[in-house]
Amino acid sequence: MPKMVPHFLFLLFSLTDAQTVDNKTVIPNQVYQPLGSCPCDFTDRICDIRCCCDKDCSTEELMLFESHCLSGPFGGQISQVPDYHCSAQKEDSPDWFPFLCVISPPENNPYLGLFYHGEEILTKPHTSFKKPSLSTPIQVDIYRQGSPIFTMNNQLFTIPQMALGHCIYNAPVAFLENFSYKCVTLLQSCPAGYPLQTLPSDLQIRVNSGQGGEVTVEVIDKLVKDLTGFISSGESGITSAKAQECENVNLALDYKFFWKGNSITRIILTRSVGTISVNGKVVLTTRYSAVFLSEELMSESNSGNPGYQVGRLIIAGIEDTQSGTFSVERTSINLWKPVNEGLCFTAEKQPIIFAENSTSGCLLPVNMNNMSHCDLLRKTVHSLQATLVTAMYVARSGNPNFQTKADWLNIGFMNASETSEDGKGRCSEIPSHIHIHIWTFVAGMIDGNPQRNIQTIEVRSTLSTWTFEFGGGDITETQLFPVTSSVTFIDIPINAGPPKNRFQINFTEYDCNRNDICWPQLAFPFTKYYTGEPHSQSLAKGLILVFLLITASLLGTPWRQIRQAWNSASL
Structure with missing residues (x-):
């Protein structure tokens, strides 16, 4: 021990x-x-x-x-x-x-490969809260759906977008991925810097086309005077000695990417700018969107081939007068789409869907001062309704040619006359309702599917009388009046030929649709009442079956005798 x-x-x-x-x-x-x-x-x-x-x-x-x-x-x-x-x-x-018993080599046990002969990795001390460094995305030679778009400096092409409830100003744009977002910003002074305050040259970015080329963003400025849809608080109308006038503020950035194959051919940016008066706090709502269009704007998805399909958009257009030949720029016919409070100044527009009747509207606030100027009130309501139908033509079919005039119909406008003069809380002949009538018909059948076209379209205004209900006598008191829109589709029946005579109407013995027993169907497949396959194939199969039955009946007895003789010889 x-x-x-x-x-x-x-x-x-x-x-x-x-x-x-x-x-x-x-x-x-x-x-x-x-x-x-x-x-x-x-x-x-x-x-x-x-x-x-x-x-x-x-x-x-x-x-x-x-x-x-x-x-x-x-x-x-x-x-x-x-x-x-x-x-x-x-x-x-x-x-x-x-x-x-189980046969298994001794090396095959639960501990096989528990330890491996690998290289030794030495860890370096670092703080646990250190922000990890993100690697730069690898740029691809060609674009695919969902892949990021790069600039010529190998940087990500970014547009402000919403993510997790917050507006991110440097969000990358994915190829063939459309989006539309709204960002809310609280302003206490004039904005400075991207994205609210920029120069056109700052937005003219050189973008990689996806196949080694270069595409420069084309900037188109659009001046917005009515800031109702962008200033939600309404404080922009309050001015004082301390109010700041902010000019050329970016209210909307709408990108249109034109693509072909796996590359970008053109980029158009429509920048909506306006002047904002900042006095205290102003809530600004800006819009950012990106739409990918195949080669040209007119190459948007059709609404049928060739006839319209139920549930697709009605294709409308405005004639391009700048070109020497007939050309139509695609647009849509809209109805009111009320949002938030349902007011007309904040309402959006929704396009008309083929074969779907719809009615919608919004509310217009009117005070006593407006009711004392009926002519101005009529013009205001007429201007609001005119924004719904800005098109001149509508396509006959679901895949029209934008350079062929025969594929387009003129839109008929039926406006009622306005002659009366009212006042003192009453205004008549207000075009408060706009109704769109669309007549459709079946132009033919393709593979059993009806092809529907548009025959005529008519836009009619309905006049009404607005009467202000007096309250406490305050001239600034407002009352809400409805401004409505609707669409109705009318089917034109197909001409079934000349009318039937008395014999055709009463003789129902061979009419399979009106009789419980249909004699012609008993001869199927030799008759055309069998529609499971082409008549030629069913007829050929029927003839083969008849031939086999005849052959079996003719050869039945001789073959039986031969078989009996053979059995007798074998014994």
């Missing part, structure tokens, strides 16, 4: 010294060896305590901890062969043991 103390002290000192020099045992080919030759052999050329398989331990050292060796596979003692293994068969094993 006294000899054990120096030995243990020597081993502990050696283990501490081994950890200092960081000696390691190299175990080769660990992928194919379970746990290595000795998993508990941590230090090289030094005996590890309680590691009975350590070859560095002498016989005397092993005697010190022979009865305290590390148990299990980590101590170098691989578990014994299980009883269900075929190599564990004993003399007293039952006869059926070879049929139900």
Whole structure:
């Protein structure tokens, strides 16, 4: 027992010294060896305590901890062969043991590949809250749907977008991914910098076309005088000596990307700018959108081929007078789409859907001062209604040619006359309702599907009388009046030919649609009443079937006699 103390002290000192020099045992080919030759052999050329398989331990050292060796596979003692293994068969094993035992090589055990011979990676100390550095996206040679768009400086092309309820000014744009967002900004002074205050030259960015070319953003400025849809708080109308006039503020940035194949051919930016009066706090709502159009604006998705399909948009157009030939610029016919408070000044517009009748409207606030100037009130309501239908033509079919005049119909406007003069809280002949009548018909059938076209379109205004209900006599008191719009589709019946005579109407014996028994169907497939396949194929199959029946009936008796004679000869 006294000899054990120096030995243990020597081993502990050696283990501490081994950890200092960081000696390691190299175990080769660990992928194919379970746990290595000795998993508990941590230090090289030094005996590890309680590691009975350590070859560095002498016989005397092993005697010190022979009865305290590390148990299990980590101590170098691989578990014994299980009883269900075929190599564990004993003399007293039952006869059926070879049929139900498991054959598996000794190397195939649960610990195979637990340790691998790989390279050593040294970690560097760093703070846990350090922001990770993001790698720059790899630029691709051609664009695919969803891939980011790059500039000629290998930078991401960005447009302000909404993400997680916040407006991100440097959000990348994905190829062929349309979006439209609104950002709300609280202004206490005139904005400075992107995206609210920019120069046209700052927006004329050189963009990589996707095939090695270059596309420069074309900027078109649009001056907005009515800021009702952008200033939601209404504080822009309050001015004082401290009010600031902010000119050329970006109210909307609408991008149009024209593409062909996997490349961008043209980019047009419509920048809506306006002058904002900031007095205190002003809530500004800006709009950002991106639309990808195939090659040209007129290449938008059709509404049918060739006839209109139910649920598709009505295709309308405005004639391009600048070109020498007939050309139509695509647009739409709209109805009111009230949002928020339902006021007409904040309402949006929704396009008309083919074969879907609809009625919608908005509310117009009117005070006593407006009711005393009925002519001005009529013009205001007429201007609001005129924004719904700005088109001159409507397409006859769902895939019109924008350079062929025969594919377009003129829109008929039926405006009522306005002659009366009213006042003192009453105004008559207000064009408060606009109704759109669209006559459609079935032009033909393609693969059993009816092809619907538009025959005529008419826009009619309905006049009404507005009477202001006096309240407390305050001239600034307002009352809400409805301004409505609707569309009705009228189907023109198909001409089924000359009328039937009395015999055709009363004689129903061979009419399969009006009689319970249809005699012509009994002769199918020789008649055309069978529509499961072409008549020629059904007729050919019927004739083959008849031929087989006749052949079987003629050859039935002779073949039976031959078979009987053959059986008699074999006996």
